[in-house]
Amino acid sequence: MKSKKSTIESARSTLKLEAEAILNVAKNLDSSFENVVTNILDCKGRVIITGIGKSAIIAQKIVATFNSTGTPAIFMHAADAIHGDLGMIQVDDIIICISKSGNTPEIKVLAPLLKSAGNILIGMVGELNSFLAQQADLILNTSVEKEACPHNLAPTTSTTAQLVMGDALAICLLEHREFNEQDFAKYHPGGSLGKKLYLKAKDLALTNEKPSISPEASVKQVLIEISKNRLGAVAVVDVDNNLLGVITDGDIRRMLENNVDIATLNAKDIMGKNPKVIDCDALAVDALDIIKKNNITQLIVLEQNAYFGIIHLHDLLNEGIV
Missing domain, CATH: 3.10.580.10 (CBS-domain)
Structure with a gap:
């Protein structure tokens, strides 16, 4: 079992790597991010957010944040999408597909199907030369140097990068929509936060x-x-x-x-x-x-x-x- 000191050092190392990943996401923001925000603001439908594995969990959190801040969004699991859930996508919807590698089997099957329907496809991806990046109309760069996992395997810094990218999108959209406290209260009537408003x-x-x-x-x-x-x-x-x-x-x-x-x-x-x-x-x-x-x-x-x-x-x- 590790000593108390080494445990604290391990935790600090993880937090430092994740903090650096967030700063790296900020540094990599470019005109593509602005184009994503503009397209979502102009969207007459909903934002469909999809992913698989840990990226699917992040997608669900981003959907929740979008919905609570004035941007209608729906989660679609990438595996379920190719077994019937593609039917939830309407002609005016925009799709955000989240993947670290952009090369998983499900994404390779799903991306062309999404493109064929004519919807705008946004790839939130960590590999800019990946299949998803090549298929996407717009890219949100969530590249990270390495995972916090000592084996560079367990999604940690990569999912943090995806999460903060989603938050950045949500807040930019909120500000453009001039979404205020009264609007927020409408979507949070049951909790203590909503009651305060x-x-x-x-x-x-x-x-x-x-x-x-x-x-x-x-x-x-x-x-x-x-x-x-x-x-x-x-x-x-x-x-x-x-x-x-x-x-x-x-x-x-x-x-x-x-x-x-x-x-x-x-x-x-x-x-x-x-x-x-x-x-x-x-x-x-x-x-x-x-x-x-x-x-x-x-x-x-x-x-x-x-x-x-x-x-x-x-x-x-x-x-x-x-």
Whole structure:
């Protein structure tokens, strides 16, 4: 078994080789890359991405990145393509074929079939004199000097080069399409990332009760309202639903610690008069920012300056915003 030092050295050597491969991909970018981006932007169909072996796995990741950033894409396994899946290709589609060698048996069978259909064929290839490179209309150069594998066999630096080339394409296309945060949220509604981009303060407040009380309410009434709604706070409002203040369970504890005669107090006597608030149309992630900065657990939500509801830190935790 290797010593700890040699293990770390091995890992650093691998990472260094892969970093150099990425820099090499950047150095090799040329007008062909620009032409690929232009053709995809002009494409009226989809981007079909194909490959075999490890290149097929990279193809699937690039498809996922394209789809989530505004470029419609479909994965087609190179082996399945020659057994029926070629039918998924439509006349307006563009095809990206990924292969390190560009000379695998499946690619040699597939490439001429793709060409015969008249679609633009883009070869993401590591060997510029390969069969795929010769067949392709455009080439994305993902050449690497050697794999990180000490035997120069296991696809490592070559698949890294393919992966970053896919990312470079996706981001260039995203920027050309002016794909923004709102667009991104449409394609990521279910995850915490999407929720940060679309979930609003009112969406959270509507899931809670709306505790409120008049300024003349007794301390007993305040306690009942706070306990009943389990938000740890109650808003003090006037007859027009304008926010006057807020009373939290912390305010109640501090009042009791002062040994005052609670029989003589009303809600207006113990409320905080400058509570932290947020507009109902603000993003939930902004509510989290206010809660964190002010070290509080509840936040009052307003709609056109009128009391709308309360957000609790637990609401943000439950939605995965935190």
